[in-house]
Every structure is written in structure tokens, then in C-alpha cells.
Amino acid sequence: MQSGMVVRLVALVGFLLPAIAMAAQPITTFRLGNGMEVVVIEDHRAPVVTHMVWYRTGAADEPWGHSGIAHFFEHLMFKGTDDIPEGAFSKIVAENGGQDNAFTSWDYTGYFQRIAADRLDLVMKMEADRMRDLVLNERVVATERDVILEERNSRTDNDPGALFQEQMRAALYMNHPYGVPIIGWRHEIEALGLPEALAFYRRFYAPDNAILVVAGDVAPDEVRRLAEIHYGPLEPSGNPADARPQEPPQLAARRIEMRDARVRQPYVMRHYLAPAYDPADPGTAAALTVLAKVLGQGITSRFAQQIEIADRVAVSTGAFYSDTARDAVPFTVFGVPAPGRTLAEVEAALDAEIARIIAEGPTAEELERIRRKTRTDLIHARDDVGGLARVYGAALAVGLSTEDVDRWPDVVDAVTAEDVRAAAERWLVPARSVTGYLMGAEGEAG
Numbered sequence: 223m224q225s226g227m228v229v230r231l232v233a234l235v236g237f238l239l240p241a242i243a244m245a246a247q248p249i250t251t252f253r254l255g256n257g258m259e260v261v262v263i264e265d266h267r268a269p270v271v272t273h274m275v276w277y278r279t280g281a282a283d284e285p286w287g288h289s290g291i292a293h294f295f296e297h298l299m300f301k302g303t304d305d306i307p308e309g310a311f312s313k314i315v316a317e318n319g320g321q322d323n324a325f326t327s328w329d330y331t332g333y334f335q336r337i338a339a340d341r342l343d344l345v346m347k348m349e350a351d352r353m354r355d356l357v358l359n360e361r362v363v364a365t366e367r368d369v370i371l372e373e374r375n376s377r378t379d380n381d382p383g384a385l386f387q388e389q390m391r392a393a394l395y396m397n398h399p400y401g402v403p404i405i406g407w408r409h410e411i412e413a414l415g416l417p418e419a420l421a422f423y424r425r426f427y428a429p430d431n432a433i434l435v436v437a438g439d440v441a442p443d444e445v446r447r448l449a450e451i452h453y454g455p456l457e458p459s460g461n462p463a464d465a466r467p468q469e470p471p472q473l474a475a476r477r478i479e480m481r482d483a484r485v486r487q488p489y490v491m492r493h494y495l496a497p498a499y500d501p502a503d504p505g506t507a508a509a510l511t512v513l514a515k516v517l518g519q520g521i522t523s524r525f526a527q528q529i530e531i532a533d534r535v536a537v538s539t540g541a542f543y544s545d546t547a548r549d550a551v552p553f554t555v556f557g558v559p560a561p562g563r564t565l566a567e568v569e570a571a572l573d574a575e576i577a578r579i580i581a582e583g584p585t586a587e588e589l590e591r592i593r594r595k596t597r598t599d600l601i602h603a604r605d606d607v608g609g610l611a612r613v614y615g616a617a618l619a620v621g622l623s624t625e626d627v628d629r630w631p632d633v634v635d636a637v638t639a640e641d642v643r644a645a646a647e648r649w650l651v652p653a654r655s656v657t658g659y660l661m662g663a664e665g666e667a668g
Contacts, residue, residue, distance in 0.1 A: 397469055
């Protein structure tokens with residue numbers, strides 16, 4: 223199983239709403255009597271279906287001191303039930319010509335299968351079975367805990383970049399659980415056992431905390447019929463997630479310097495704490511999305527044109543903002559120094575471009591380029607029904623609606639230069655930031 227959001231630089235992008243906008247396929251939504259939401263995305267070009275179940279729980283909903291239990295449980299879901307032998311779930315899917323996997327984020331956990339449309343009944347039956355009838359014991363839990371510890375060792379502890387990003391998030395969030403790594407802190411993973419796993423399962427793995435997304439060569443009436451058969455009889459838990467701790471006002475800029483002998487390419491990174499998509503104010507997220515694209519996405523971005531090409535201060539730069547979350551998210555900028563340049567020079571160059579956009583805003587040409595790119599993404603999305611399933615599932619899992627996804631291109635189109643300038647001025651402020659230098663053991667040169 224993959225952990226789709228375990229710390230990596232690329233993971234900063236997340237499931238962006240603008241990454242794959244609303245496509246033209248017919249979309250149907252309904253709710254089962256036990257509270258389970260259902261989304262059906264029709265695409266009849268090929269006899270294939272993507273079946274996904276999203277749980278509105280992730281690493282940010284873990285009990286304090288039990289970090290990693292959400293990701294840990296993602297692994298345990300593949301172990302077996304009374305009807306499915308231990309370890310046979312993925313094998314059965316493969317034997318029927320399909321693929322399956324899972325992922326964990328701070329806000330949700332998802333499970334999916336891509337399979338021939340005439341096998342939808344099979345995978346739906348299997349997924350419903352493990353939703354409330356998973357079989358666990360001390361041996362299974364202990365074995366999988368060792369797997370998770372090795373995963374942490376290989377993906378995080380042996381990767382200075384991953385460790386650095388882990389430290390950056392921990393410094394950005396003073397009170398919110400987004401600062402705790404999805405995979406968990408090692409000392410807390412080591413303490414996870416059967417009682418913690420069962421308590422997490424019984425509380426969160428239930429139809430009233432789940433969203434079913436079925437995309438592909440399907441008819442809504444048939445999906446409803448199968449969902450009523452397989453998911454309909456499952457009892458809801460009636461246990462919504464607790465309210466999360468929220469961030470207090472952030473009043474001071476923070477800095478981190480991390481040295482590690484394994485670092486061969488130093489870089490500077492900064493996180494600003496910024497709002498996620500809010501249905502009551504979608505324009506803020508849209509303005510921040512455009513701001514990230516103007517500053518640091520692609521060869522035509524300001525960072526690339528000025529810092530990399532004109533001034534040759536950096537060999538790589540970027541800006542990222544992922545708006546699909548329940549709570550405040552990082553707006554991130556970074557730069558990798560060119561030979562003979564320092565991290566301080568790169569940081570100063572990034573600051574200069576941020577100051578310039580706060581003073582001047584983006585140009586009309588920059589805005590039009592981003593609008594064209596958004597429309598192009600929409601066209602490409604029509605060829606990726608599985609990607610659409612992930613966008614809608616992620617949106618619903620963080621409390622948004624299908625309508626919020628559908629209107630996104632129009633919201634981006636409405637963004638003005640002043641909106642972008644004001645967003646930069648309001649949210650890219652030092653007091654809401656953490657700046658980090660990742661260096662070799664002896665300094666920047668590594």
C-alpha cells in the first residue's frame with residue numbers, strides 16, 4: 223500500500239482543486255439511509271470502473287500520543303475479514319484483472335480499485351465487508367507495525383529532505399495536528415498496538431463517515447442498487463470526529479537550520495500559513511492559487527525568469543499552494559542555489575520577487591496565461607475519469623461539495639490583479655512563516 227501524502231517535496235502539491243477541474247461527464251450524487259454519501263461519474267468510453275471509498279478521517283484526527291495510527295490502519299485494512307482470508311484482498315482484485323491501493327492524508331484515508339465494469343459488484347462487496355468486519359489480532363498488528371517502522375526508516379529517517387520537511391511543518395503549526403507527520407513519530411509508532419487499532423477502527427470506519435465514488439462505465443441506478451445491497455445494511459457509528467485544535471494568532475517569524483552529512487544539494491524553503499478553500503469565500507483560495515502560479519510554477523514564472531535565468535542566483539525555484547484541506551495550509555516557496563551562490567542570496571531573491579508582486583501585482587498577460595492553463599487542465603481532465611474521482615472524493619472528504627469543484631474554473635477566471643496583490647500582502651507575511659535552510663554537515667556546500 224502506498225502512503226500518498228508521506229512527506230516528500232512533491233507532496234506539497236497535494237490534491238489541488240485546480241489541478242484537475244470539473245469535466246463534462248454526467249455526475250450524480252445521493253445518500254444512503256445510513257449516512258454514506260455516493261458520487262457517480264459516468265464515462266462510457268471504456269468498460270472500466272474506478273471504485274473508491276473515502277473516510278473523513280486522517281492523521282489530524284488521531285488521538286494525541288498515537289501519531290501514525292491512521293496510516294497504520296490503512297495497512298491493516300488489507301489483512302482480512304471473516305469472508306476474505308488474510309492478505310487475499312489485493313490478490314483477489316488482481317486475479318480479476320484489477321488494481322487496488324490506498325492513501326492517507328491529514329484529512330482523509332482512501333481505498334480504491336480500478337477494474338472491469340462487470341466486476342464492480344465484487345469489489346463493492348469486498349470493500350463493504352472490510353468497512354465493519356475486519357479481523358485483527360496481536361500477531362497481525364505487531365507484524366504490520368514492523369512494516370510501518372521500516373517504511374518510516376526508508377522514506378523519512380534515511381532521507382534528510384524528508385526529515386527537514388517534517389521539522390518545517392512541526393514548526394509551522396504551533397497547535398494544530400497538521401504539524402504531526404502522517405506516518406507518525408517513531409517513538410509513538412513503536413507503542414501502537416491492538417487496542418489502539420481497534421478503537422480507531424470502531425470510531426471512524428463506518429458508512430456515516432465515508433464517501434463512495436464510482437467513476438467509469440456505470441449507470442447511477444445500478445450503482446445505487448449495488449450500494450444499497452452492500453453498504454446499505456452497515457450500521458453507522460454515530461461518532462463524528464472531535465473538533466480539532468486550531469492555531470492561535472502567529473506573531474513571530476521562525477527559522478530552522480538543519481545540517482546533515484547526507485545532503486548534497488542545500489536549499490532554502492519557506493512555509494507561510496494560509497487559508498484553505500472556503501465555500502463562503504472561494505476567491506481567496508483562487509487568488510492564492512494564481513499567486514503560486516505567477517511566482518513559481520513553470521519556466522514563465524517570476525522566480526524562474528528572474529532568479530534562475532536573469533540573475534542566475536538559483537538553479538531551481540518554486541511556489542506551491544494546496545487549497546483542499548479542512549484547516550489552514552502552507553503556502554510554500556523554495557530555491558536551490560546556483561554554484562557559488564548562498565542560501566541567504568536565494569532567500570533575498572525570493573523575498574524581492576514577493577515584495578515586487580505585493581507592490582505591483584501580476585500583469586494582465588500573467589493572468590491570461592493562468593486562465594488558459596486552467597481551461598487546458600479542464601480539457602485534459604475529461605480523459606482521466608480516475609483523476610476526477612480523486613478530486614471529487616478529496617473535496618467531499620474535507621467538507622466541500624461537488625458544486626464547489628464544478629465552479630472552480632469560473633472562480634479562477636474572476637480573479638483580478640488586485641485580488642492576487644492583496645492576497646500576497648495579506649498572507650505572505652513573516653509573522654505567519656517558517657524559513658528553513660537545509661545544509662550539509664559543514665555548511666551550505668555540503
